[in-house]
Amino acid sequence: MIGVDWGTSNLRAYRLAEDGRVLARREAPRGILTIEPGGFPDALRAVVGDWIAAGETRVLLSGMVGSRQGWQEAPYIPCPAGFDTLVARLIRMPFEDAEALLVPGLTCRDRQGVPEVLRGEETEMLGAAAALGGGEATVCLPGSHSKWARLSGGRVEGFATYMTGEAFSALSGHTILARTLDPRAPHHAGAFARGLARARQGGGLLHHLFGLRAAALFDELGEEEAGSFLSGLLIGHEVAAALEAGVAPPVILVGSSLLTERYARALDAFGVPSREAPPDAAARGLALIGAALR
């Protein structure tokens, strides 16, 4: 079968064997925001048409493709939810070339009743947890909107989102901090660690942000360090809040090593062990959903 993780900015397609192995993979900058209304079938055909021509009869889709801005809006499924829940709620999409099924996203409420949503991460986190043996787990998917989920017995019990990556972009690019940092500077491990340490001190994030500017004015933080300091500061605030909400270690980190390594270091600074999930968590999740369909 074919698995497609179709997000906001990118599309990742996998050709999957019956046992779940990835036979081939493709990535295209054809995120849903680049697709005109009505253009989704053609966009999918352009990326995986030859695999269908070669005999594939089923396409499983996950991610923001199921959002209001995507191919078709899929209602969020309430937690707790496992693979069985997702399989029962797959949505058949209007696609002529093959059977196309959409995996719905999840919703829950935090302790104060505020809603939470995700799309795509349900497939990744269940795939990652299955690869690591399941049971009780905390899964973290860092990114623009970082997700922290509690899993138990192969089900997502609940999750929380932190707008860390997007806050980094907005604050580093559209405030006085833009004059303080060099956005092309490579990662600076020492400055990242300083940002992490700062996040663990009192005063609050809004105060810590200005401190970055003031430290730069006093030549106590260089342009080549400031971006990494801000990254450590924001990730530190995220991890502190997530740990306060309660976490069953070890934390399973899912994503590109560029980010997961930073989160592993942040968790380590808080004394919490973590482990990196095997790669292709989305492909694993999609393969397991496909296997349950057979």
Add this chain to the structure above:
Amino acid sequence: MIGVDWGTSNLRAYRLAEDGRVLARREAPRGILTIEPGGFPDALRAVVGDWIAAGETRVLLSGMVGSRQGWQEAPYIPCPAGFDTLVARLIRMPFEDAEALLVPGLTCRDRQGVPEVLRGEETEMLGAAAALGGGEATVCLPGSHSKWARLSGGRVEGFATYMTGEAFSALSGHTILARTLDPRAPHHAGAFARGLARARQGGGLLHHLFGLRAAALFDELGEEEAGSFLSGLLIGHEVAAALEAGVAPPVILVGSSLLTERYARALDAFGVPSREAPPDAAARGLALIGAALR
């Protein structure tokens, strides 16, 4: 004499009587970022030249005009600092038409040794506190970079900055939240109060930011409410952090009533009394510095 509060985006000029009364006032959109290098004397002349021609011989300047991007960079004076300190450290500016003296900004270190800076607010907070009788006071100047200062015996003992206003602009304009809020919507008191209440719950600011998006997706927060909710959320986080750092009530609020009314409501939600400073705090501060020169 003439007092000029010369900030990043605006210039406010006051013609002051010997007893400190404001005889005339002018405001021009000639903030320091609009002035070409070398253009400061002409810009000043354009705004107050006729007052000088009418006999004024002294101009006192405060604000970002003393920054690296301003007319001339003035070193920051360490706290504690009162009017006497500022008077002793005035800087004579190269201006032919009258005696032009620049009030330097202040610096201090927070408990963790991170530097703090301000320019212009020293004059406003000392002016506001003097108008209210001095003694022990906490002064808050809300804005892009909100300042909270502890004053004792007419001296600024120390202060902390929160990047609240700038964070609001960056987050409301340059993240997914931009799709959630109508920037032209008028202030919505109920949504502001909900944002304040949210700030007092656990989970951290980065989580609360995403909750705003998710609530909008579930039609639990309207476009016309979301901006006020975000304002309440950020101001609530600022006030919570400032109170945690320690505050001697009542808090004296200095600034435009648009902002000070919101901060008064936020402080009230935390059970902390506040009072609004009389208007023209900068003019009062400049007049008191001028009086000490005679």
